[in-house]
Amino acid sequence: SQQGEEDPQALSIQEGENATMNCSYKTSINNLQWYRQNSGRGLVHLILIRSNEREKHSGRLRVTLDTSKKSSSLLITASRAADTASYFCALAGRSYNTDKLIFGTGTRLQVFP
Amino acid sequence: EPEVTQTPSHQVTQMGQEVILRCVPISNHLYFYWYRQILGQKVEFLVSFYNNEISEKSEIFDDQFSVERPDGSNFTLKIRSTKLEDSAMYFCASKRQSLNSNQPQHFGDGTRLSIL
Numbered sequence: 001s002q003q004g005e006e007d008p009q010a011l012s013i014q015e016g017e018n019a020t021m022n023c024s025y026k027t028s029i030n031n032l033q034w035y036r037q038n039s040g041r042g043l044v045h046l047i048l049i050r051s052n053e054r055e056k057h058s059g060r061l062r063v064t065l066d067t068s069k070k071s072s073s074l075l076i077t078a079s080r081a082a083d084t085a086s087y088f089c090a091l092a093g094r095s096y097n098t099d100k101l102i103f104g105t106g107t108r109l110q111v112f113p
Numbered sequence: 114e115p116e117v118t119q120t121p122s123h124q125v126t127q128m129g130q131e132v133i134l135r136c137v138p139i140s141n142h143l144y145f146y147w148y149r150q151i152l153g154q155k156v157e158f159l160v161s162f163y164n165n166e167i168s169e170k171s172e173i174f175d176d177q178f179s180v181e182r183p184d185g186s187n188f189t190l191k192i193r194s195t196k197l198e199d200s201a202m203y204f205c206a207s208k209r210q211s212l213n214s215n216q217p218q219h220f221g222d223g224t225r226l227s228i229l
Contacts, residue, residue, distance in 0.1 A: 031215050042222035050215050103156040
C-alpha cells in the first residue's frame with residue numbers, strides 16, 4: 001500500500017509545548033504534503049516538501065523528510081489551543097501519469113490552554 | 114487569498130436520488146479533483162480532471178459517478194443513484210500547474226452528503 005501511516009493517532013499536550021507527528025510510507029514519492037483539518041471542516045495545506053529536500057520551515061512548522069527511511073515528521077513548536085485539529089500527511093507519487101494524493105490516517109492533536 | 118468554494122455545505126438526499134455537488138476551483142487552476150472522507154476514515158481520492166476530461170479515477174468512482182465542467186468556473190460531481198454508503202464528506206480540490214509539478218492541491222471546505 002502506498003498510503004501514509006501516521007503516529008501517534010492522537011496527541012494531547014499543553015499550550016507552549018511542541019508537538020511532533022510522524023508519517024511513514026512505502027512507495028517512491030515526488031513530494032509529501034501536510035494538511036490540517038479542523039473538526040468538520042476542509043483540508044488546509046500547510047507545507048510541501050519535495051523528495052530532494054530534507055527539511056523545510058514555515059513559521060512554527062518544521063517538516064523533515066527521510067526518503068531512505070520513507071518517513072516524514074511534522075513539528076509544531078510553541079503550540080497554541082488554536083492548533084487543535086487533525087493533521088494528515090499526503091503522498092504525491094512519482095509515477096508520471098498520476099498526481100492523486102494518498103492521505104495518511106491522520107493524527108488528532110489536542111492542545112489544552 | 115483565492116479559495117476553492119463548494120456548495121452546498123450539507124446535502125440530505127433520499128437513497129436512490131440523484132445529487133450534484135458543486136465546486137468553484139481557484140480561477141487560474143487547471144487541474145481539478147474530487148476526494149471523499151467517510152466519517153472517521155481517511156480521505157480517499159475519487160477522480161482527477163484536466164482539459165475537460167477525466168485523467169484518473171479510483172475504484173470508488175464507478176458508473177454511478179460523473180464529473181463535469183459545464184462552464185469556465187464550475188466543476189461538478191454527480192452521483193446518479195445514491196446509496197447509503199455514499200454518505201461522506203466530499204472535497205473538491207484544484208491545482209495550478211501541470212502533472213507532477215510540486216504544487217499543492219488546494220481544498221474546499223467540503224460538502225457533507227447524508228443519504229437517508
